Amino acid sequence: MTDHRDVMLPLSLQYIATRALLLLVIASAVSCSSLPPEDGIRVVSAEKRIDLTGPIVKVFLTLKVENAPTASEASRVLLAFTPTEFQHLSIVKATRAEGKRKKKAFVPLSVQASELATTAPDAPRLYSVLLSTPLKPGDATTLEVLYMLTHSLEPFPAEISQSESQLVYYRDSAVLLSPYHVLEQVTYIKMPSNRIESFTRVDPTTRAGSEVKYGTYSNQMPNSYLPVLVHYENNRPFAVVEELVRKVEISHWGNIQITEQYKLKHGGARHKGVFSRLEYQSRPSISGASSFKNLLARLPPRVHSVYYRDEIGNISSSHLRTDSHKSDLEIEPRYPLFGGWHCTFTIGYGLPLQDFVFESVDGRRYINLTFGCPLLDTVVDDLTVKVVLPEGSKNPEHVVPFVTEKHLETSYSYLDVVGRTTVVLKKKNVVGEHNVPFQVYYEFNPIFMLAEPLMLISAVLLFFVAFIAYLHMDLSIRKSS
Structure with missing residues (x-):
């Protein structure tokens, strides 16, 4: 050198x-x-x-x-x-x-x-x-x-x-x-x-x-x-998200649930030799200068039910700070990342429906969210955004200010009958400048909101009918007269 x-x-x-x-x-x-x-x-x-x-x-x-x-x-x-x-x-x-x-x-x-x-x-x-x-x-x-x-x-x-x-x-x-x-x-x-x-x-x-x-x-x-x-x-963290799948589930009962699955790696010079945690902790400014051990995720305001976990289970090393404009989630993987190292984890949180789903002048509903990756200063090689619409939605239309790949699929959740229309958007080589609002418009008949309650009521009634029928049945064994 x-x-x-x-x-x-x-x-x-x-x-x-x-x-x-x-x-x-x-x-x-x-x-x-x-x-x-x-x-x-x-x-x-x-x-x-x-x-x-x-x-x-x-x-x-x-x-x-x-x-x-x-x-x-x-x-x-x-x-x-x-x-x-x-x-x-x-x-x-x-x-x-x-x-x-x-x-x-x-x-x-x-x-x-x-x-x-x-x-x-x-x-x-x-x-x-x-x-x-x-x-x-x-x-x-x-x-x-x-x-x-x-x-x-x-x-x-x-x-x-x-x-x-x-x-x-x-x-x-x-x-x-x-x-x-x-x-x-x-x-x-x-x-x-x-x-x-x-x-x-x-x-x-x-x-x-x-x-x-x-x-x-x-x-x-x-x-x-x-x-x-x-x-x-250049000792800045070379954080590369090899694959990110963001799943947005809309429920007209008042909540939006977002689940983000990350495959993260350090894209800088590969680490060689043996990792010494003692040296890493005793000389933090010198040992592992190009490594990183925490990342900041910029989430929407008024988030709730936030969790951060990996394959082993919940990771407690995270801090959430919220105000009226944004929510900052500081996450820390189980181990610091050096060049060539990988980790996978999941972030999940809920959002109030009234803040992000609106009704347009033509009567359609639309969701307004931020495209891209919430993690700051990262590159996303392959991003997939799945917007799961309420059951019964039809004619979805997306509005994104740049070119993306798009297709439709059907997702199933609890008590679904015909499945939920899902808009899938894909984009490669995503950076922070792609964190801009996008919309998905769809037609929805409120009568479909009664489908799940009616199924629950029907299931409870069937249970009671079966229970009453069971009480009135004589299943004892005796001789015929």
């Missing part, structure tokens, strides 16, 4: 990395040269800020785009991503700055995959930012873009002992990959601490504490790419 230095990578490692990335750049540039950019659009200035302080890479882009005076109106602006970024891309959001100074506001814009993307395996993947009002010839506008990348930090070394810190690699470009001509651009890479083992130098490059600046670069041609590699310390 080297000291804290502002140096380039070792010659052999840098040569291999640069050569591999250079081949990718050349292939990408060749394959995307046939992608026609929006007529007349060019990027006047671009600022790219890469936040590497956590396990999830957050990239903030500020783009000032201009439409040529002789071009037609532009209704969209294209964003380009490498194939590797596309595989790890979790979410893309964009806003447009409107107004000036104190009256300045940011209007959300729709972002969708572009039909201009090619099928070549090494071609950049394009997304379209749809402008709320077309950009007239000669006009300029400013876009704010946020996108997040998961599983983009590579632990190196891949295995560490209990007393070692976690070091990771991150690969990106010093210039903005764009199908447009970029007149001026700068890139900032922010890391969690001053311990930066090495980083690629592409003049002009400067470092200030935990931040590295690339640029300013001028007159970058379309599809330009300048690979850089940073190697730094």
Whole structure:
């Protein structure tokens, strides 16, 4: 391990990395040269800020785009991503700055995959930012873009002992990959601490504490790419939920029951050697610096009947704090999690029906809940949300502000006759930005609320009838006269 230095990578490692990335750049540039950019659009200035302080890479882009005076109106602006970024891309959001100074506001814009993307395996993947009002010839506008990348930090070394810190690699470009001509651009890479083992130098490059600046670069041609590699310390918990199943059961008798089943792992550098609990407890700031032993779940307000258990049984190491706006559940697994370690557990709680189920103007009922994972600062590889509607519900319709897989199934519970319609929503690569409200609309006839009470009453009556019949039956054995 080297000291804290502002140096380039070792010659052999840098040569291999640069050569591999250079081949990718050349292939990408060749394959995307046939992608026609929006007529007349060019990027006047671009600022790219890469936040590497956590396990999830957050990239903030500020783009000032201009439409040529002789071009037609532009209704969209294209964003380009490498194939590797596309595989790890979790979410893309964009806003447009409107107004000036104190009256300045940011209007959300729709972002969708572009039909201009090619099928070549090494071609950049394009997304379209749809402008709320077309950009007239000669006009300029400013876009704010946020996108997040998961599983983009590579632990190196891949295995560490209990007393070692976690070091990771991150690969990106010093210039903005764009199908447009970029007149001026700068890139900032922010890391969690001053311990930066090495980083690629592409003049002009400067470092200030935990931040590295690339640029300013001028007159970058379309599809330009300048690979850089940073190697730094990151001991933040790499909490990865491999699979999460959230089951929401609606009862019109006044309660919503939510059950969440987690398969959790530490996605950082794998732990090697023997775990020493004595060392872990005696030197908590040094031993197991990259491990984690508790997580925070942000639950809705007014939760009740909260439980937290695993295969063995109830886990008592949890703390619940509630107020009128939220409920924070701090959970602590039975053992601290090091790199490569796994655990499974279940969280359950109830919610008052009147807070989350409403009636729409057309007479339908709908539930309004938060999509995503309640655990903060986690990545969910595979999320399944099951909304179990009351028996007798029909014509369900879901409203989610992003693309999900959806199908219907039938669930059975106590005293059900025909079963309950269940809306199943699936999504991969889920992060905290997906924790937004979603709705499921359905038609429900209140007469079905009498089904279960009538079944109970019928069962009790049948029991008494059978008991009375039994008392009036003569089952003794005697001789016939």
